[in-house]
Amino acid sequence: MVFTLTVSNDAGKSSDQVVININPGPTVDSITIEEASWKSGKGSGTLTVIASTNVASSQLFATDPDVDTIAMTSLGSGRFQALVSIRPSPVLVTITSSLGASVTVPVS
Known part of the structure; x- marks a missing residue:
């Protein structure tokens, strides 16, 4: 933006x-869990x-206290999947995005 001030007498x-x-703020994303x-x-x-995430440029990661953080595989259209061999069954899983969103959900 350019402002011009003119004064005369x-x-x-x-x-x-x-x-x-003007610098735009950071991109805000959100995560929706379809299955855990x-x-x-x-x-x-x-x-x-x-x-899934609402920002196509975001990458999703899955973690659990018993599992290292892993990059989820893109399924396209902002959807991601993680398949992890683990025993016993985890109680919770946390999904985070490369843009800062995070959600923790129970595992069924």
Whole structure:
């Protein structure tokens, strides 16, 4: 944006300009959980997490106290999936985004 101030009187006229740069704030994203489930298998179990974000440039990550943070696999259109072999069944799973959103949900 450019502002110009002009002042005049009997002695003459003077003008000056000021340029103001506006920087947009950070992108705000949100996470929606479609599924957070655990199914028993041979010697282990599988934690399945499917989540989506409203910002296409975001990357989602899944974590649990017993699992290192893992990057979720993109399914396209802002949807992501994580399949993790784990035993016993986790109680909660936390999904975070590269843009700062986070949600913790119970595992069914």
